Amino acid sequence: xxxxxxxxxxxxxxxxxxxxxxxxxxxxxxxxxxxxxxxxxxxxxxxxxxxxxxxxxxxxxxxxxxxxxxxxxxxxxxxxxxxxxxxxxxxxxxxxxxxxxxxxxxxxxxxxxxxxxxxxxxxxxxxxxxxxxxxxxxxxxxxxxxxxxxxxxxxxxxxxxxxxxxxxxxxxxxxxxxxxxxxxxxxxxxxxxx
Amino acid sequence: xxxxxxxxxxxxxxxxxxxxxxxxxxxxxxxxxxxxxxxxxxxxxxxxxxxxxxxxxxxxxxxxxxxxxxxxxxxxxxxxxxxxxxxxxxxxxxxxxxxxxxxxxxxxxxxxxxxxxxxxxxxxxxxxxxxxxxxxxxxxxxxxxxxxxxxxxxxxxxxxxxxxxxxxxxxxxxxxxxxxxxxxxxxxxxxxxxxxxxxxxxxxxxxxxxxxxxxxxxxxxxxxxxxxxxxxxxxxxxxxxxxxxxxxxxx
Numbered sequence: 008x009x010x011x012x013x014x015x016x017x018x019x020x021x022x023x024x025x026x027x028x029x030x031x032x033x034x035x036x037x038x039x040x041x042x043x044x045x046x047x048x049x050x051x052x053x054x055x056x057x058x059x060x061x062x063x064x065x066x067x068x069x070x071x072x073x074x075x076x077x078x079x080x081x082x083x084x085x086x087x088x089x090x091x092x093x094x095x096x097x098x099x100x101x102x103x104x105x106x107x108x109x110x111x112x113x114x115x116x117x118x119x120x121x122x123x124x125x126x127x128x129x130x131x132x133x134x135x136x137x138x139x140x141x142x143x144x145x146x147x148x149x150x151x152x153x154x155x156x157x158x159x160x161x162x163x164x165x166x167x168x169x170x171x172x173x174x175x176x177x178x179x180x181x182x183x184x185x186x187x188x189x190x191x192x193x194x195x196x197x198x199x200x201x
Numbered sequence: 202x203x204x205x206x207x208x209x210x211x212x213x214x215x216x217x218x219x220x221x222x223x224x225x226x227x228x229x230x231x232x233x234x235x236x237x238x239x240x241x242x243x244x245x246x247x248x249x250x251x252x253x254x255x256x257x258x259x260x261x262x263x264x265x266x267x268x269x270x271x272x273x274x275x276x277x278x279x280x281x282x283x284x285x286x287x288x289x290x291x292x293x294x295x296x297x298x299x300x301x302x303x304x305x306x307x308x309x310x311x312x313x314x315x316x317x318x319x320x321x322x323x324x325x326x327x328x329x330x331x332x333x334x335x336x337x338x339x340x341x342x343x344x345x346x347x348x349x350x351x352x353x354x355x356x357x358x359x360x361x362x363x364x365x366x367x368x369x370x371x372x373x374x375x376x377x378x379x380x381x382x383x384x385x386x387x388x389x390x391x392x393x394x395x396x397x398x399x400x401x402x403x404x405x406x407x408x409x410x411x412x413x414x415x416x417x418x419x420x421x422x423x424x425x426x427x428x429x430x431x432x433x434x435x436x437x438x439x440x441x442x443x444x445x446x447x448x449x450x451x452x
Contacts, residue, residue: 064301065301065302068299069376114257115392118245137248143252149229
């Protein structure tokens with residue numbers, strides 16, 4: 008029988024349901040020749056990644072972009088799920104929400120490890136989407152609730168999307184918007200039922 | 202059945218038949234439910250930065266594949282397929298403009314690369330089918346029977362090395378052109394390639410055949426494609442001779 012959904016929600020993965028940045032910054036990555044880099048470049052690139060530096064190259068595919076994915080993939084696998092996030096996702100499913108996982112990850116390469124991580128952590132969802140512009144995505148798919156932590160905090164309101172974000176240090180400087188920051192998913196649970 | 206479906210199925214006969222990437226301007230749950238009928242599953246969806254929706258669909262029954270191919274030919278969307286995990290009777294060099302910005306522009310390095318690659322293959326007795334793609338060209342070669350993926354990939358690696366060498370000698374920066382080679386066992390279920398016979402979702406440009414430094418019209422491209430399948434497919438022996446000759450170049 009077809010499931011009847013009451014509402015649809017889009018939920019981000021990295022730094023929302025897991026501790027991606029903390030994992031990236033606190034992991035000691037070991038040099039390995041299989042990366043195809045010199046030791047010097049390996050450490051230079053790790054430093055760049057852990058300090059969230061931009062890729063300045065004008066080229067799409069380069070030594071650094073390839074390496075960045077390899078390191079990110081390790082973090083996708085080892086990042087820890089937030090227990091209250093897992094509980095929240097299970098609550099959504101049990102209450103007939105249609106749940107979209109909406110991530111910046113390159114799912115061409117990362118779909119298998121992402122699905123495994125979600126399964127291993129008992130996180131239910133209906134569909135998995137890789138999306139660059141989540142506000143546009145939510146707008147055209149008529150999803151009016153988005154849990155995310157990136158620039159969508161600033162742009163959700165003008166497009167009619169309710170954005171909720173897990174508060175991190177980087178959000179201290181952020182200008183006041185209609186997006187609501189939370190410390191625990193129980194706060195979101197309350198807001199989306201209002 | 203549309204004879205073009207038969208043609209496509211014959212040309213791409215060794216590719217995986219129950220799994221596709223569908224590129225479309227359509228979206229929304231109603232559209233998704235239509236795609237996911239008959240037990241088809243969505244592995245993941247994607248909205249690209251150029252606002253194209255992509256859907257990786259698995260568990261596709263054969264009768265649904267015919268319908269999807271008709272939609273491809275009718276230009277409702279694009280169907281992209283995945284290579285067989287073990288052996289294939291086609292292989293493809295995918296040449297892309299590697300710039301982050303303005304990467305559909307035809308850069309001189311690209312023209313030189315596709316000309317050299319075509320020349321090198323032809324000299325070895327393998328006349329390729331060159332098709333215009335979004336950011337460059339797909340250079341296809343076809344055999345009568347499947348060959349182990351590793352053997353195909355080794356051949357392609359050497360062919361790309363020879364083409365990069367030509368770019369370097371000419372004084373071009375070869376990093377400006379991204380060469381991908383398929384099938385590649387490391388990414389066999391990761392990367393799919395668009396079938397001939399449709400148009401790009403974003404720029405609406407048909408997958409024209411490129412031959413003798415010019416682009417054929419749509420009807421002539423279909424004719425060329427049919428003729429290629431009939432007359433330019435090579436035997437395993439021809440491929441092995443070409444591979445031996447190429448290997449000697451690097452000794």
